[in-house]
Amino acid sequence: MSKPILEVEHLTQHFKINRKEVVHAVDDVSFTIARGQTLGLVGESGCGKSSCARSIIRIYDPTGGKILLDGEDITHMSQKELQPRRKKMQMIFQDPYASLNARMTVRDIIAEPLLAHHIVKSKEEANDYVYPILERVGLTREHAGRYAHEFSGGQRQRVGIARALVLQPELVICDEPISALDVSIQAQVVNLLRDYQEEKGLAYLFIAHDLSMVRYVSDMVGVMYLGQLVELCGAEEIYSHPLHPYTQGLLASIPVANPKLAREKQTSGIEGDLPSPVNPPSGCRFRTRCPYAKAVCAEVAPCMHEVAPGHSLACHLYD
Amino acid sequence: MSVQADKWAPLEQSSESREKIWSKNRTFAGDVWFRFRRKPTAIAGLVMIVLFLLFSLVGPMFTPYSYSDQNLAMVNIPPLMKVYDVGSCQVYITPSLKLIQMDAEGNLSRALSPVRTENGKSMMIFDCDGKEVALYYGSSTYVICDETTGNIYPSGYRWCRDHVLGTDALGRDILARLMYGTRVSLMVAFVSVLVNLVIGILYGGVAGYLGGAVDAVMMRIVDIISTIPLTLYVILIMMIFGQGLQSIIIALGCVYWVDMARVVRGQVLGLKQQEFVLAARTIGSSPRTILMQHLIPNAMGSILVTATMLIPSAIFMEAFLGYLGIGLRPPLASLGTMCNDANANLRTSPHELLIPALVICLIMFAFNFVGDGMRDALDPKLKK
DSSP states (O other): OOOOOOOEEEEEEEEESSSSEEEEEEEEEEEEEEOOOOOEEEEOTTTHHHHHHHHTSSOOOOOEEEEETTTTETOOOOOOGGGGGGGGGEEEEEEETTOOOOOOHHHHHHHHHHHHHEEEESSHHHHHHHHHHHHTOOOOOGGGGGGGGGHHHHHHHHHHHHHTTOOOSSSSEEEEETTSSSSHHHHHHHHHHHOOOOOEEEEEEEEEEEEHHHHHHHHHEEEEEETTEEEEEEEEHHHHHHOSSSHHHHHHHHHOHHHHHHHHHHOOOOOOOOOOSSOSSSSSSTTTHHHHHHHHHSSOOOOEEEEEETTOOGGGOOO | OOGGGGGGGGOOHHHHSSSSOOOOOOHHHHHHHHHHHHHHHHHHHHHHHHHHHHHHGGGGGGOOTTTOOOOSSSSSSOSSSEEEEEEEEEEETTSSEEEEEEESSSSSEEOOOEEEEEEGGTEEEETTTTTEEEEEEEESSOOOEEEETTEEEEEEEEEOSSTTTBBBOOOOOOHHHHHHHHHHHHHHHHHHHHHIIIHHHHHHHHHHOHHHHHHHHHHHHHHHHSSSOHHHHHHHHHHHHHHHHHHHHHHHHHHTHHHHHHHHHHHHHHHHTTTHHHHHHHHHHHHHHHHIIIIIIHHHHHHHHHHHHHHHHHHHHHHHHHHHOOOTTSOOOOHHHHHHHHHTTTOTTTHHHHHHHHHHHHHHHHHHHHHHHHOOOOOHOOOO
């Protein structure tokens, strides 16, 4: 088997807010993404999913750990060294309104990566790439001369996708690409991403908080809580056999459409709020909200370990 | 109720029409112009600026006077003169007690000199085409009288044809001086804009984009530059280049970009956290591309607003330096020095101050209107 496209080892991302206090946005997160596979990353708002994505694509400088892109360590590369390698890794952003420059036409937006990597020399030349990719994402040539603000949310997000895909990357990081879209548009965008994956065999790191959508697109699913990965396993496995209490709680909080089933369902989602990432709880970070918390949970931080083939977990309940 | 099945047959659908954007496609410049021209004040401002440009550049060709021509016989003439009919001719009494003779159309022919003075009676006797008239200056309103008919009362007002806007204390034509003064002011405006747009934007943009220690050092330099008053720079630069417009322009060029640099830096600091800038970084665009294509175009609204605020203040700065006597060399005119020259005769000849002051106001209005229109026109989010 060929080496994985992305390996993340003990990735840590801290942000200083003043001299004393530090936000522990991402703490000791490890996972790998094989070529052509999708890893879904789920968790509550503020649990560090986006920070994790931004560290991997090196918008932030990681505090610790290692990021291997296609076997190459990019953790501490300078932006200059990194530039040619960015071709392999692209990102789709959450907000289709904020992620496109309002002063540029769609042609300029999609041509920007081509010009940055010297694939084409002029904007006229770029049309040979821009038109096919526009048609691929379901837009037309006529749209190339338009400004981003003239489009609907779904169309904008497809422009964002076209920008990410025009370089034919091997890994695309999707930072909640559908959470700002209407439900009817979400399926359209997700199907586009899946079709393209089948066609070109690229890998996704798919970040979302919509669990049913993650199940639909992912091969593997990682669950994050307060900057740490707590469970990592196959997509079907996590829905059929969730082991970590947090994962169970998350799944229990999915609304059920059938009112009869909804009444039977235990209403116990997860109580309380996410603790502050500035002062995370000692030991297991989930213990403050965990219904099964024991004394050991406050003292020893659980590590990720494999409890079944392809199913890793960080919880004292399964030691 | 019957349902007609054929009404429910689906229409033929093509992806073409589904994704079609129905609004008209326009180029960026066309779009900006479209929104700009819908603002009446912006168009008014633009027209005014064009008129001022024509006035200052083409105008001097149509006036017989130059800015430096002095006519000490015809000083402090207002544009609208109070005329006394002295039978054979018409005269105007200047505030400095001179009689100026004019013809029926309002052309000034000559200044009359007193034949004799009778100090005891506070009277001056003038010879007006062979007829003697006496000017009594003992009371606050001058009275003119002749021997036969007694007091002569003003017969009305008449526009001065020779000097449409009157003359100043040295008898120089105000209109001609106004043309040169406007030229100086517009030149100062042009230089300040150029300096702002080039140095200010680049300096502020680089400081804001790089951030951290570079930003701190660059902004401290800006602080130092802006704490030293502009007058000091002008005086120091004048030691080297001599007095005149070039020194003012060099001084403006050296220091006038600091406000713009601060504004641009603030904007860039805010914009660089936006997703489209992060996207450009993940794409691998060079810092230069990010600065020139993403950050600065998006900061253009506040850049233009700041520029239009700085133009009037640059014009005023030049006037202020003129007032202090370290501006233009005397025969040269600028709106500021004209205002200053008028100070001495403010009570008797207010037009000498009001006219250049009005022009300064109009220029500032025009630039503010245009800036306002540009800001709205350059923001595509306001497109309807």
